[in-house]
Amino acid sequence: MPDFHLETSDGIAMLIWDQPGRSINVMTLQGLDELQAALGSALVDPQVRGIVITSAKPDFAAGMDLNVIAGLKAASGTNPEQGLMQGFRRMHALFRQIELAQKPVIAALPGTALGIGLELALACHHIVAADNAIAKIGLPELGLGIFPGAGGSTRLVRLLGLKDAAAWLLDARLTDPVGALAAGLVQQMVPLAELLPTARALAGAGMGLPKPWDRGEPTPGGATNPGFDVLAEGAALRPMGKAPATAALIAVMRAAARSFAEGIEAETRELARVLLHPAAEASLRTAFISKSQLEKGARRPALPDQSVQRLGVLGAGMMGAGIAHVAALAGVDVVLLDATQSAADRGKAHSAKLLDAAVGKGRMPPARRDAILGRIAAVTEYGALAACDLIIEAVFEDPAVKAEVTRKAEAATPATAIFASNTSTLPIAGLARASVRPEQFVGIHFFSPVDRMALVEIIRGPLTSDRAVAKALDFARQIRKTPIVVNDARYFFANRCIVPYLNECLRLVGEGVAAALVEESCRRLGMPVGGLQLLDETSIDLGVKIAEASKAALGAAYTHDAADAVLIRLLAEGRLGRKNSKGFYDYGTDGRRAGLWDGLAVLWRQLCPQPTTQEVQDRLLLVQVIEAVRAFEEGVLSDVREGDVAAVLGWGFAPWSGGPFGWVDAVGAGQVASLCNDLAARHGPRFVAPALLRSMAEEGGRFYPA
Numbered sequence: 001m002p003d004f005h006l007e008t009s010d011g012i013a014m015l016i017w018d019q020p021g022r023s024i025n026v027m028t029l030q031g032l033d034e035l036q037a038a039l040g041s042a043l044v045d046p047q048v049r050g051i052v053i054t055s056a057k058p059d060f061a062a063g064m065d066l067n068v069i070a071g072l073k074a075a076s077g078t079n080p081e082q083g084l085m086q087g088f089r090r091m092h093a094l095f096r097q098i099e100l101a102q103k104p105v106i107a108a109l110p111g112t113a114l115g116i117g118l119e120l121a122l123a124c125h126h127i128v129a130a131d132n133a134i135a136k137i138g139l140p141e142l143g144l145g146i147f148p149g150a151g152g153s154t155r156l157v158r159l160l161g162l163k164d165a166a167a168w169l170l171d172a173r174l175t176d177p178v179g180a181l182a183a184g185l186v187q188q189m190v191p192l193a194e195l196l197p198t199a200r201a202l203a204g205a206g207m208g209l210p211k212p213w214d215r216g217e218p219t220p221g222g223a224t225n226p227g228f229d230v231l232a233e234g235a236a237l238r239p240m241g242k243a244p245a246t247a248a249l250i251a252v253m254r255a256a257a258r259s260f261a262e263g264i265e266a267e268t269r270e271l272a273r274v275l276l277h278p279a280a281e282a283s284l285r286t287a288f289i290s291k292s293q294l295e296k297g298a299r300r301p302a303l304p305d306q307s308v309q310r311l312g313v314l315g316a317g318m319m320g321a322g323i324a325h326v327a328a329l330a331g332v333d334v335v336l337l338d339a340t341q342s343a344a345d346r347g348k349a350h351s352a353k354l355l356d357a358a359v360g361k362g363r364m365p366p367a368r369r370d371a372i373l374g375r376i377a378a379v380t381e382y383g384a385l386a387a388c389d390l391i392i393e394a395v396f397e398d399p400a401v402k403a404e405v406t407r408k409a410e411a412a413t414p415a416t417a418i419f420a421s422n423t424s425t426l427p428i429a430g431l432a433r434a435s436v437r438p439e440q441f442v443g444i445h446f447f448s449p450v451d452r453m454a455l456v457e458i459i460r461g462p463l464t465s466d467r468a469v470a471k472a473l474d475f476a477r478q479i480r481k482t483p484i485v486v487n488d489a490r491y492f493f494a495n496r497c498i499v500p501y502l503n504e505c506l507r508l509v510g511e512g513v514a515a516a517l518v519e520e521s522c523r524r525l526g527m528p529v530g531g532l533q534l535l536d537e538t539s540i541d542l543g544v545k546i547a548e549a550s551k552a553a554l555g556a557a558y559t560h561d562a563a564d565a566v567l568i569r570l571l572a573e574g575r576l577g578r579k580n581s582k583g584f585y586d587y588g589t590d591g592r593r594a595g596l597w598d599g600l601a602v603l604w605r606q607l608c609p610q611p612t613t614q615e616v617q618d619r620l621l622l623v624q625v626i627e628a629v630r631a632f633e634e635g636v637l638s639d640v641r642e643g644d645v646a647a648v649l650g651w652g653f654a655p656w657s658g659g660p661f662g663w664v665d666a667v668g669a670g671q672v673a674s675l676c677n678d679l680a681a682r683h684g685p686r687f688v689a690p691a692l693l694r695s696m697a698e699e700g701g702r703f704y705p706a
């Protein structure tokens with residue numbers, strides 16, 4: 001089955017992208033060959049007046065299949081750079097053939113068009129997008145440590161000018177069709193039903209021929225632009241600026257602004273170079289290869305299929321309701337149990353609310369919503385769990401409450417059922433003591449909001465059997481989450497790394513570093529939100545509770561008093577975070593953040609001078625890296641791929657770096673260890689390089705094979 005079909009009628013050739021076996025198209029080497037062949041036939045066919053390139057799926061394309069890169073690298077044996085450059089030249093020639101065609105080629109985008117999907121559209125003479133509120137349009141490459149190299153960088157500069165193109169290229173910003181139209185990324189937007197008739201009419205009318213740069217028009221705003229120079233300087237300081245792709249992309253953009261041909265040549269040369277750089281290799285490995293290996297069961301014990309038939313969820317609060325929702329969405333029958341019927345019903349209503357929103361936006365037919373809701377039974381009686389083969393408890397974070405529901409559920413379910421806890425902090429070994437079948441007891445730690453967070457952390461307690469782990473992994477596959485399997489320890493893996501990072505943000509505030517500098521440094525690292533903002537979202541009182549519990553458990557070994565003092569002071573001021581509209585931030589009556597609270601600078605006398613952004617960023621990055629390395633050293637993590645995937649998906653660790661382990665490999669263990677030592681000398685022993693890192697530094701070791 002080909003990826004592209006050609007259908008010609010009434011003088012218009014429809015080039016339809018419909019990759020078999022995938023819900024969304026991605027460009028492959030085979031796809032490029034087929035596109036070339038179909039385009040060639042349409043161009044020589046005298047009956048054809050115009051061409052439309054579209055997709056038979058709800059979306060246009062998600063981007064490039066990464067195997068293309070691997071294939072090109074391998075194609076020229078010992079000279080991967082040459083293989084990449086040859087491959088890119090072929091792609092450029094094909095896209096240029098579209099652009100220079102004497103017949104109009106119209107791109108008709110029914111939905112999402114990312115990466116090479118948008119680059120292909122940009123090579124067409126005119127882009128018409130469907131008015132699809134959930135579609136995403138843009139070039140996300142820089143976030144992955146690479147940049148658009150199928151002509152997209154050059155064409156955007158020539159289309160929008162250096163300064164306006166920067167938002168899409170250097171910020172890797174994504175938008176919906178309305179935003180794309182306003183920005184000039186697409187030229188037209190129509191209702192979905194009118195997409196193909198409109199595109200056909202445009203193709204018949206010779207729309208958009210030839211392109212501005214082929215009419216000799218200069219780059220809008222000029223070949224050099226002082227506004228762009230400022231943006232480029234800023235970009236180099238941002239998190240992604242640490243990736244070699246940023247400097248390369250800036251050079252490509254400047255070349256493109258001078259001349260179209262220079263831009264294309266720079267894309268070819270620079271992208272090949274960037275793709276061979278360790279940082280890009282690490283980020284692509286984590287985002288695509290490791291993630292997909294984990295989803296396909298790289299860490300699954302070899303046992304028969306353990307797919308879940310009927311799920312029991314205990315506790316219909318925020319997490320339980322979210323777990324029930326994603327399971328029902330995946331076609332699993334769910335029994336959702338809470339202490340009172342009203343609480344159980346509230347949990348089911350959460351699902352109804354999410355589904356109603358999808359129906360309201362036209363993303364789901366009402367009948368599907370009703371079928372999904374019909375799979376959730378909201379109950380209070382344990383007898384309703386009789387046919388459940390997996391139970392997940394998400395009751396209060398209290399060992400006594402968890403022990404009680406474990407005993408009741410085990411008495412009500414078949415002896416073969418697996419019992420899982422969604423605890424975020426309590427060791428599985430302790431919770432499993434309440435179980436009469438501790439080998440069937442496992443941790444499945446979801447992240448909030450459950451319907452949006454891609455990661456689940458599966459925790460193997462000391463007695464947990466392979467079958468329990470396989471069951472948890474099969475459930476993660478059913479609900480399309482990316483799983484990691486970790487061994488039992490306080491805070492498991494993700495929270496173990498997030499806590500010291502948030503504590504470092506708190507320590508900085510307590511030392512008198514401006515809160516704005518802390519937040520800016522987090523964002524420059526590539527964290528999705530500032531640490532203080534995250535603390536506000538999760539609430540200050542919860543932070544204090546977690547700190548108290550950790551201190552009680554660790555006793556003299558506890559070292560975070562300086563961080564806790566900041567939280568406790570804020571709590572004493574009655575500032576609980578977003579939930580009472582005052583925390584590190586102030587909030588307007590509409591609930592929106594209205595800037596950092598200026599009282600922070602009164603409570604903590606501001607340092608003068610302030611530390612450099614680099615110093616603050618180094619502290620925030622290194623606390624996470626050190627904790628991740630310790631978790632690996634201690635055997636909580638047994639596979640660095642899991643650590644990197646969890647870091648990027650679970651808490652947004654600098655995605656351009658491929659995660660903490662990929663980052664150490666890219667920078668070099670020696671350099672990281674010496675940065676640790678510098679920070680330890682200035683800020684204390686929490687920055688001392690773990691033994692594993694020190695020995696890697698001495699021996700030139702790496703986490704991944706070179």
Ligand code: NAD
Binds near residue numbers: 319396422423448
């Ligand atoms: P929540 O307070 O929103 O919900 C807990 C629910 O459990 C409530 O509906 C409550 O009525 C119910 N419940 C309490 N005791 C019960 C009992 N004996 N029988 C039946 N139902 C009972 O809490 P949450 O935020 O959903 O957290 C639940 C669990 O998930 C906790 O262990 C928490 O640590 C963990 N967790 C929370 C998050 C998060 O971000 N909130 C993330 C990961 C894990």
